[in-house]
Amino acid sequence: MHSQSALLLFALCLTSSVHAGKRGLAWPWCLYFSDPGVLNNGDGEVVAIYDWETYAPPTSTGGTGGLGFIGMQGTMDSDSSPVAQLATRQAQQGWATVFSLNEPDINGISPAEAASWYIEWVNPLAIKKALPAVTSSTTSGQGLSWLSEMISACAGACYFDYINLHWYGTSFAEFQAYVEQAHNQFLSYTIVISEFALTNGGNQVAFFESAFPFLDGLSYVLLYFPFVATSPALLQANDPGAVTTVGTGSCLYTNAGGPSSVGNLMY
Numbered sequence: 097m098h099s100q101s102a103l104l105l106f107a108l109c110l111t112s113s114v115h116a117g118k119r120g121l122a123w124p125w126c127l128y129f130s131d132p133g134v135l136n137n138g139d140g141e142v143v144a145i146y147d148w149e150t151y152a153p154p155t156s157t158g159g160t161g162g163l164g165f166i167g168m169q170g171t172m173d174s175d176s177s178p179v180a181q182l183a184t185r186q187a188q189q190g191w192a193t194v195f196s197l198n199e200p201d202i203n204g205i206s207p208a209e210a211a212s213w214y215i216e217w218v219n220p221l222a223i224k225k226a227l228p229a230v231t232s233s234t235t236s237g238q239g240l241s242w243l244s245e246m247i248s249a250c251a252g253a254c255y256f257d258y259i260n261l262h263w264y265g266t267s268f269a270e271f272q273a274y275v276e277q278a279h280n281q282f283l284s285y286t287i288v289i290s291e292f293a294l295t296n297g298g299n300q301v302a303f304f305e306s307a308f309p310f311l312d313g314l315s316y317v318l319l320y321f322p323f324v325a326t327s328p329a330l331l332q333a334n335d336p337g338a339v340t341t342v343g344t345g346s347c348l349y350t351n352a353g354g355p356s357s358v359g360n361l362m363y
Contacts, residue, residue, distance in 0.1 A: 118312060119362055120144035121163065121325040121348070122291060126334040128154035130353055133161030135325070135362050142362050144319055146290065148198060150177040150185045167191045170198035172205070172213055179217050186221055194221055195260055195290060197228035201242035211249035219255050229260035229290050232274055240281055258318060262291040264341060266298060268306040279316050289320040293346040300345035301357045308361060322358065327351045 119142045121132055132155055136142045146166040147153040153160060167186055173179040186194060196218050200210050210228055218225055227246065233239040243259060259282055263274050271292065278287060289311070294303045304322060311320050324331065328344035329351045348359035355362070 117141035117143045118317065118319050119308070120146065120166075120290075120319050120321040122321040122323055123147045123153045123155075123325045124330070124334065125149070125154060126330050127326050127349075129156045130327075130349060131156050131161060132163055132325070133157065133159075134353065135348060135355060135359055136161045136163055137363050138162070139363060144193075144321075145325075146195060146321070150182060152189060164193075165189065165191060166193045166195055168195035168198070169217065170195070172197065182217055183221060186223065191223060193224040193226070193257075194218065195226045195229065195288075199231050199262060200228045201230045201238040202233060207242055207245035208249045210246050211251075211254060214246075214254050214256075215250070219253075224257045225255060226258040226260040226288055226290075227254070227256045229262055232261070232263040232265065240278060244281070257286065258288045259285045261287060261289045263289065264291075264293060264295050264323075266295055268303050268310075271303075271307060272310060275311070275314070275317070279314075285316075287314075287317045289317065291321060291323045293323040293342045295341060296339075296343040298343075298345075300343075301361070304346070304358050304361050322346060322348065322362075325349065327353070327356075 117140045121135060123132065123145050125147060132145055143164060144166055145153055145160050145163040146168050148168050148170045150167040150169055152165060167189065169177055169179060169182050196214060197205065197210060227243065230243045231239050261278055263271055265271055294300055311317050323342060323346055325348045327349040328347050331344055331347055332339050346358055347356055348362065350356050
């Protein structure tokens with residue numbers, strides 16, 4: 097379990113106008129024998145961790161490596177994260193922030209359905225909240241247009257602090273344009289980016305070398321999570337679809353458990 101001191105630090109980071117870092121770990125369930133502390137050297141650049149679930153990240157240490165855990169109700173309901181236990185798990189674990197649905201815009205959930213679900217289950221949590229994480233799809237009714245429709249469907253009744261974005265594409269210039277487009281479309285909202293990387297075949301190291309300082313310099317981006325905090329071998333064994341989409345060059349760990357070339361950029 098994460099420590100109270102880590103939670104307090106994370107809460108302060110989210111409420112202070114000046115905070116040390118924005119980087120976080122997107123932590124898959126299969127990384128149960130790895131240590132998130134490997135990517136937290138104490139300099140405050142890496143501050144958060146989430147695992148697409150409302151249970152604490154499975155790690156080799158049983159803790160979060162000093163990082164603030166963000167619970168995520170990634171589906172409307174599931175056996176691993178029952179929505180009826182959302183409030184209980186938050187209270188027991190003490191999250192300062194909650195993420196909600198994972199890519200509902202491409203998973204058959206309408207903006208109206210998402211709004212109704214969000215009002216029922218996420219609104220009551222008296223913590224920082226993010227609207228569902230949407231893809232960077234430019235198809236009508238997906239991506240940012242889906243998000244805009246959900247906000248309209250909420251009719252002012254959804255309480256949230258952040259919009260949550262995912263991006264996969266072919267260049268840093270494309271990523272930069274997407275982030276700026278999202279900001280211009282949702283000017284009054286703070287952004288978190290909970291998944292992003294180049295698609296398969298791109299130079300992930302060069303991309304993140306440009307992306308990290310770009311995001312660090314944007315006052316409207318609070319947190320960002322490169323995809324993904326795992327090793328090439330574990331990603332290949334457990335998520336072949338992700339390997340097809342992004343390859344293994346964006347993995348933050350080596351197969352030996354140390355930081356990869358991208359992982360070293362997190363410090």
